[in-house]
Amino acid sequence: MIRHRTADCIPHRNLYCNNFSSYANPNLYAELSALRFLLLLFSNCLPFSVCEMSLRLFSSSFSLLRHRAVLCAAPTRNVSARFTYAPEVANPEYGETTKLNLFQSINSAMDVALATDKTAVIFGEDVAFGGVFRATINLQERHGKDRVFNTPLCEQGIVGFGIGVAVAGATSIAEVQFADYIFPAFDQLVNEAAKFRYRSGNQFNCGKLTVRAPYGAVGHGALYHSQSPEAYFAHTPGLKVVIPRGPIQAKGLLLSCIRDDNPCVFFEPKIMYRSAVENVPTGDYTIPLGKAEILEGGNDVTLVGYGTQIHVLKEVAAIAKDTLGVSCEVIDLRTILPWDAETVCQSVAKTGRLLISHEAPVTNGFASEIASYVQKECFLNLEAPIERVCGWDTPFPHTLEPYYIPDKWRCVETIKKMVKF
């Protein structure tokens, strides 16, 4: 069980360490402590400026880190944990398993895809050496430089190129380094990829395209390393939008996206890349798109979410049961577009109360679509107005993240209101 903090490790020296930085390199702590040992060893003979210089040089080689001093203090901030990741158990049908974290399970999905489909290629910024989140580690080695390769730094190029690869009949797996940077590719995704089949009278299509991007809050990502842009793409007929909640789900859903004959956008919850660990099936398995999953049954309130937020909702359900005696049904949408309205409506018909929660800002976030549809289909079943507990309508802040994020306390308060309505 890994505890995640919203403001993890922000000690007095403006030093970022721990979870986020460790995504880039799990050896980081080991390297840091080794280097610290070496410097201590030689500090008698080296001037302090040299030590500091070497530290700066060393730290500058990491793309995602800024260090002031190597001597990083242990996390001192006392912030209540946002959620706890509870590992799941894979369907035994999927066969043998091994302990993998989220980026390793995604890596495994792509490894399987490239092994089973000789046309498949993976490309994007920095994917050749393994990727800034290690999602593509060892893939170039295993499958070749012509199949796993870097592109120039240009998202509109990456997605446009990816469309072309798919149109020519090859399986096309594009990586956008952060979902926050997907917007230069918005035209290619919305005007081109989504409409390719429709506008050509089905003579052409780019169904073999999958675009992956890390998304979501990470503790200190701020405006440009925390966004959840799923709503923009959910508004685009022709695309599929998929968001997994953990390693087992991610591998199966990503393989489905890769093999689905429609262009898919796959958002990966980056906060869980390293820390969500499960026994993931080693073989080739898919999880169907367009189907939500009920994680726990309940009778009083339906909780709907996806990705990282599902884990918050699971804790909300536990707190609601323990402190309020309220039984919650937790549903993971998994696919945002097309979304499984049937499962959600059936649940709301039973419970009469719906709470939808996502990190993305509330206005026009995907919860709006769910709320609108469900109020129409289940109007007479509703015991209380449908509630949305989402990010506020602001850009994603840095040190103010704990106040921005739709945490479990806001969700619990909202449930209280709903059951009292």
Place this chain on the structure above:
Amino acid sequence: MHSQFIRGLSSCVSRFAPGLQLTSHRASSALFSKYGTSMCFAARNSSQIKSEAAAPETDVQAGILHDRPRFPGSRSEWTDKLEFLVPESYPGIPVYRIMNRNGTISDPAHDPKLDDATVIRMYQQMTLLSYMDKILYESQRQGRISFYMTHFGEEGTLIGSAAALSNADLAYVQYREAGLLMWRGFTLDQFMDQCYGNEDDLGKGKQMPVHYGSKDLHYVTVSSPLGTQMPQAVGSAYAYKRAQNGQIVICYFGDGAASEGDAHAALNFSATLDCPIIFLCRNNGYAISTPTSQQFRGDGIASRGPGYGIATIRVDGNDTWAVYNAVKAAREVCLAQNRPVLIEAMTYRIGHHSTSDDSSAYRSVDEIRYWDKEDNPIIRFRKYMVNRGLWNDEKETQWKDQAKRQVMTAFQKAEKKVKPAPEELFNDVYDELPWHLQKQKREMMEHVRSHPEHYPLKEHAKMGPI
């Protein structure tokens, strides 16, 4: 803990000095003995990680140390002159032309000397295209079709390039390249069906006129956003390279579209990823009303090619043979070397941008008349044919009659056909109809069925069962 430290140390070392590797062996070292493991640094001959900013090479040929800039990827020498590259001071990239305005070949070695039938076919295609353009332009004016774009003045670029390609080379186009499609065998009926958006349209009535596409003829369906086809073309070229299918990709675009970010992305990707693609820019002087002097300040589009590392040539787009030769040569370069080629075809847009445009608002009639009379690709090609004894006035009259009749027949046929059935609207959004589209389709059909008087059902194929 201990092994973690060793691992950390090892990866530290590999970052600083890729050539060194930490190995364990029995010889003890005072430095590390307290950990019970002795290590020493062993030099390896080959470094595992190739680094662009690696230890500088020195040119020690003839024992001389040659001081060059060592920056990653640098091919330069030092200079101690403070000089700016002033682009206006360089002459423009020359324009390759072999057939002058009188249809005379300047160097017979450059005359492709194609067989009579092919030459005649090329001429007939150029003229057939212009007759089709004239009739469909008029039909829009008469309210029969909603929109049209002509190719007047650019027939040489289109047919010259089309004839030099393989019909199976994948073509990504902008919107003024129907000549290529016609050359490959798209029939007049098919052109008209698309413009009318009727039930025989291969595009199933989904798009505005001139947004043609043909899978069989390897012509990717046109889309209105400009330049978007360019990085896509590069991706397809990359896939073709991997598939080793002996085909290349050709990507057409205009002088205006070349300003889009997608154009920059495409050129850069094509070079860095070694793609077998020909970029063919139709520089016709205008992007709607914007002349090239307001589109860019550099020496056309050709000057950008070398900046991306792309082999480049500028040609006279109204010299059909120059275009033919350049595309043929470029194709060979692409196939043999897996690298992109940029061809800038200089030409002139004699017609308006589209039926929504009246170009007399921004250019003089004299200018248009000059190009139409003095430097028209069709006239130049005809003169060449006459010089070769392949054509004369009688054949011209005969062909004109025949061609115009063909166009009118297809036109009248297309006009009578119905549009696709209403429910066609929901097809092909996805490979299969998802639940929400099935629901919406039912809703739409029920609504139309109960209010038929508000919908132009007579113009459409009959609606199916709900």
